[in-house]
Amino acid sequence: xxxxxxxxNALPEVPTTxxxxxxxxxxxxxxxxxxxxxxxxxxxxxxxxxxxxxxLFIFLSQIITGVFxxxxxxxxxxxxxxxxAYITKSVTAGSFLRSLHGYGASAMVVVLLLHLSQTYLYGAxxxxxxxxxxxGCVLFAFVLGMAFTGYLLPWDQKAxxxxxxxxxxxxxxxxxxxxxxxxxxxxxxxxTLTISRFYVxxxxxxxxxxxxxxxxxxxxxxxxxxxxxxxENPFTPKQKTxxxxxxxxxxxLSLTALLIIGLGSLCFFVPMSLGxxxxxxxxxxxxxxxxxxxxxxxxxxxxxxxxxxIGVLIxxxxxxxxxxxxxxxxxxxxxxxxxxPVAMGAYAFVLIAVAGLxxxxxxxxxxxxxxxxxxxxQKAEEEEYMRKPFxxxxxxxxxxxxxVALSDPLAAKGKEIFEQRSCxxxxxxxxxxxxxxxxxxxxGAKLSADQLAHLLKQPNAKMAAGGMPAVDDLPTDDLKALxxxxxxxx
Amino acid sequence: MTEISDRSNGDQARETLSGNRxxxxxxxxxxxxxxxxxxxxxxxxRFALFPLLRRTTELEASPVGPxxxxxxxxxxxxxxxxxEQVDGWRKAVSDKTVYVTKDKSGRLSVLSSICPHLGCxxxxxxxxxxxxxxxxxxxxxxxxxxISGPSLRGMDTLDTTVQxxxxxxxxxxxxxxxxxxxxxx
Numbered sequence: 001x002x003x004x005x006x007x008x009n010a011l012p013e014v015p016t017t018x019x020x021x022x023x024x025x026x027x028x029x030x031x032x033x034x035x036x037x038x039x040x041x042x043x044x045x046x047x048x049x050x051x052x053x054x055x056l057f058i059f060l061s062q063i064i065t066g067v068f069x070x071x072x073x074x075x076x077x078x079x080x081x082x083x084x085a086y087i088t089k090s091v092t093a094g095s096f097l098r099s100l101h102g103y104g105a106s107a108m109v110v111v112l113l114l115h116l117s118q119t120y121l122y123g124a125x126x127x128x129x130x131x132x133x134x135x136g137c138v139l140f141a142f143v144l145g146m147a148f149t150g151y152l153l154p155w156d157q158k159a160x161x162x163x164x165x166x167x168x169x170x171x172x173x174x175x176x177x178x179x180x181x182x183x184x185x186x187x188x189x190x191x192t193l194t195i196s197r198f199y200v201x202x203x204x205x206x207x208x209x210x211x212x213x214x215x216x217x218x219x220x221x222x223x224x225x226x227x228x229x230x231x232e233n234p235f236t237p238k239q240k241t242x243x244x245x246x247x248x249x250x251x252x253l254s255l256t257a258l259l260i261i262g263l264g265s266l267c268f269f270v271p272m273s274l275g276x277x278x279x280x281x282x283x284x285x286x287x288x289x290x291x292x293x294x295x296x297x298x299x300x301x302x303x304x305x306x307x308x309x310i311g312v313l314i315x316x317x318x319x320x321x322x323x324x325x326x327x328x329x330x331x332x333x334x335x336x337x338x339x340x341p342v343a344m345g346a347y348a349f350v351l352i353a354v355a356g357l358x359x360x361x362x363x364x365x366x367x368x369x370x371x372x373x374x375x376x377x378q379k380a381e382e383e384e385y386m387r388k389p390f391x392x393x394x395x396x397x398x399x400x401x402x403x404v405a406l407s408d409p410l411a412a413k414g415k416e417i418f419e420q421r422s423c424x425x426x427x428x429x430x431x432x433x434x435x436x437x438x439x440x441x442x443x444g445a446k447l448s449a450d451q452l453a454h455l456l457k458q459p460n461a462k463m464a465a466g467g468m469p470a471v472d473d474l475p476t477d478d479l480k481a482l483x484x485x486x487x488x489x490x
Numbered sequence: 491m492t493e494i495s496d497r498s499n500g501d502q503a504r505e506t507l508s509g510n511r512x513x514x515x516x517x518x519x520x521x522x523x524x525x526x527x528x529x530x531x532x533x534x535x536r537f538a539l540f541p542l543l544r545r546t547t548e549l550e551a552s553p554v555g556p557x558x559x560x561x562x563x564x565x566x567x568x569x570x571x572x573x574e575q576v577d578g579w580r581k582a583v584s585d586k587t588v589y590v591t592k593d594k595s596g597r598l599s600v601l602s603s604i605c606p607h608l609g610c611x612x613x614x615x616x617x618x619x620x621x622x623x624x625x626x627x628x629x630x631x632x633x634x635x636x637i638s639g640p641s642l643r644g645m646d647t648l649d650t651t652v653q654x655x656x657x658x659x660x661x662x663x664x665x666x667x668x669x670x671x672x673x674x675x
Contacts, residue, residue, distance in 0.1 A: 068534055072579070079579070086579035092540045093533035246515055253519070260526065392581040419585045420570070421611040422604050425663070429584040436609075469610055469625035 037245035042228030042237035045248035048122065049226070051115035053252040054259060058108045059210070061263075062146075065101040066203070073153070075199035077192035080155035081277040082393040088274050089390035099267035105147050107263055109292045112143055120326075120347060123335030124227035127234025130327040132220040135213050137324045142210050144292075149202035151290060155195065157378065160278030161287030163198075164190055169300050172312040190280065230335045275382040286374050288365070295357035298364075319350075396430075414485025417478055426467070431489040437466060444487030452483045541578065550574055551651060551658035554590060560598055560657065566591035566614045566621070566632055568603070573661045586661050587611060588648060589621075593633045600648045600659045601634045607641040609666050621645060642669040 015021045015030070024030050041049070072091060074083045087094040116136070119125055125133040152163040167190070171181040186193030225237065232239055242248070279285075289297050303311030322329070330343055337344050365371050418424060418431075426437035433439025443452070455463065456471040456479065464470075474482065536543075552571040560567070566589040575582045587603040605612045610625035620637065621630040628639030636644040649660040665672040 064534065068537055071538060082579050090540075090579075091537060092543070093537045094540070096533050097537050246519075249519070257526075260530070390579075392576050392579055395577070395580045395582040416570075416585070420568075420587045420603075422587075422609055424584065425604055425609040429582055467608055469608070473624050 037243065037249070039222065039226065039244040040241035041226045041244060041248060042232050042241050043239040044242040045244075045251055046229070047251055048118055049248065050252045050255040051111055051118055052221075054111045054255040055108065055115055056214075057256045057259060058104055058111060059214070062101060062104050062108065063207070065097050065104065068097055069101060070203070075153065075195050077155065077195055077278075079393065080153060080195055081274075084154040084156070084274055085390055086392075088271075088386075095271040096267050099270075099272040100263060101150075102272045103263055103266055105150060106290070106292065107259065108143055109147065111259075112140060116140065117347075120343075121337055122227065122230050123234065123330075123337075123340065123343075125327045126330070126333065126335060127224070127227065129220075129224045129227070129234070132217065132224055133327045134324055135217040135220060137320075139210065139213050139217060142206050142213065145206050146202060146210075147290065147292065149198040149206065152195065152198045153202065154274055155278050156275035157278055157282065157285055157382075158275050158287065160190065160280065161285050162289045162293075163194070165287050165297070166289065166293075167194075169312070172300070172303070172308050174309050174313060227335075230337065232335070234333060234335060273382055273386050275378070276385045284374060285378065286371060288375070291358070294361045295354045298357040298361035408484065408488060410481050410484040411488040412485075413478075414481035414483070414488075417474070417482045418485055421471070423482075431486065437468070440486050441489045443489065447487075449480075449483050449487060452486055453479055456482065551649075551653075551660045554588065554600060554650075554657040554659050557598075557652060557655050557657055560590050563590065563592055563598070565616060565619065566601070568614065571659060571661065588659060588661070589614065589634075589645075590657070591632055591634065593647075598650070598657065599633065600650050600657070602646045602648055602661070602664070604646070604663070604666075605641065606643050606646055606664060606666055606668075606671075607639070612645065642667065643671060646671055 015024060020030075069087065072083050072087050072094070074080060084098070087098050089095070119133070119136070148163075148166060152159050167181050167184045170184060171177040173180055182188060184194070184197065185191075186197050227234055228237055228239060288294075300312065330340075332340075334340060365375060419429075424431075426434060427440050428434045428437075431440030431443075433441070447455070458472075459468040459470055471479070471482070552573050554569050554571055568587055568589055570585050570587055572583055573586055575584070589601040589603060591599055591601060593599040603611045605623045605625065605628055607623065607626055607628050610623055612621045612623045612628070612630065614620075614632075615622045619632060621632075621634070622628075623639065623641070626640050628641040629637040630641075630645050631637055634645030634647060646662075646664045648662060651658045651660075663674050665674050
């Protein structure tokens with residue numbers, strides 16, 4: 001009720017004159033703003049409630065940095081690694097922005113776990129908040145999906161092998177496992193189609209789902225209202241309310257500031273590294289996932305053969321269902337943690353199990369001399385790669401030209417003539433075409449060698465009009481070579 | 491900051507908060523957010539403008555041959571050089587023909603073999619001691635000066651440097667059908 005009073009108090013503040021008044025009459029911005037800022041919080045603002053908007057901030061940062069990274073990134077097995085190396089080593093602020101995006105993913109998982117823990121510990125899922133909790137759980141899964149799909153995109157050694165393991169794990173699922181794996185990879189093996197699939201999921205599909213779910217998450221939150229402190233009744237809040245603005249806004253902004261400073265200095269002083277390009281033939285490489293996937297990685301190690309159904313499918317499904325249905329399972333009005341021993345026990349158990357699995361994985365790696373040695377070698381290779389300057393990729397046209405020189409001596413001679421006579425000045429190197437003249441690639445499939453030779457000696461009217469000179473002074477052998485080269489362009 | 495700390499002592503202070511102070515804080519926050527946002531936009535803008543602030547199509551000098559090879563030059567000699575063009579994250583390697591010759595004062599110079607008329611390759615015709623373009627008949631002297639024909643200027647000289655006894659040349663394309671030598675790439 002206090003909030004309603006406040007809204008009424010706020011009304012005279014809405015400007016009715018000038019530019020803001022005009023905007024307001026057209027758009028009703030001030031009403032929108034005040035309904036956003038005057039959201040009543042039972043029991044007043046608290047630092048415990050800051051994680052949701054922290055997540056929103058990181059998500060926004062991920063969108064912006066992601067869009068900018070797409071300025072240079074190319075999702076294909078041929079170019080992905082080169083373009084990420086270009087971003088990391090050449091482009092101004094590239095290393096910083098890539099780090100912001102990569103570390104941002106980790107920060108997202110951390111803040112997400114804090115947000116989830118706060119909601120759970122405060123019993124804030126109680127009191128007609130089943131859908132709110134459910135949408136949060138699905139958002140959690142999508143964020144992990146973003147981390148999984150994004151990890152492959154740099155296509156360096158660790159990305160390739162971690163994803164190979166990750167997609168392999170899917171094949172452990174009974175009946176549909178193999179199809180699931182092939183679906184994710186776009187084939188039996190990892191390759192350029194895998195990048196395309198992961199890229200589409202990472203950039204279009206999952207973000208679209210997150211947008212939609214985020215909107216419903218916030219809508220459901222406003223519909224149910226803030227839950228307030230643990231002493232509050234989840235159905236009918238009785239405590240004195242305080243509007244979201246200004247104190248809660250300031251608290252939320254302090255987390256944002258902390259994130260900016262923390263992530264900013266991390267990215268500036270310890271930028272993310274990039275390993276050497278993926279080499280699928282490397283049989284020595286020991287893949288390790290990002291830290292937040294270590295517990296799952298370790299867990300999967302324990303399940304093999306027939307029993308894997310239990311570990312890979314049944315237990316995770318039961319756990320996921322249990323988490324999603326918490327608001328249905330725990331219907332009590334009690335929110336104080338010390339009065340909810342079962343809920344707290346379950347939380348502690350899952351937390352200890354997950355942390356234990358992660359630590360176990362790190363411990364095993366450290367104490368197996370062979371593994372530790374190989375991991376150290378991989379780290380050294382990565383550092384070595386980072387020290388090298390950026391090496392541009394040889395363009396397809398130069399490579400095609402080089403291949404011709406290797407395979408067919410006649411065409412190789414033709415290539416020499418093509419360049420000596422500056423055919424490439426207009427038709428481009430390797431016949432790729434320029435604004436001055438069309439591409440010659442694939443012309444061998446349309447015209448026979450005789451037709452090509454004839455056109456070279458006597459260009460047709462359209463060619464002559466475009467500035468094509470007649471090549472009528474070449475010895476017959478040279479003309480043959482030139483025709484052989486032009487016909488070989490692919 | 492005093493505005494913020496004033497407000498931390500409970501509901502009553504907030505209840506009596508006047509509209510002015512509330513909007514003052516709002517302005518402060520808006521300015522602060524604007525400032526931080528601008529700061530954060532700096533790396534984004536630098537990242538996006540990188541190709542404009544740095545030439546992405548860079549051309550390194552290519553070696554033509556050792557200086558000693560050209561010391562007793564009597565007529566222009568054709569050399570094939572390899573040029574490497576960098577285009578963002580990729581590069582193209584191609585062969586180009588250039589002529590090493592002597593200019594009027596007897597110094598070494600390197601000519602592009604591309605005719606400044608319409609871009610054909612100009613051969614050196616040793617029997618006539620002239621460059622004669624086969625396409626439209628432009629004629630040039632051994633130092634590349636224009637004698638006759640449709641071309642509006644002489645053959646284009648390329649920038650050269652000498653490093654460790656090696657003659658290096660920076661290959662460039664020039665606009666055709668023009669009396670001025672204008673670099674186009």
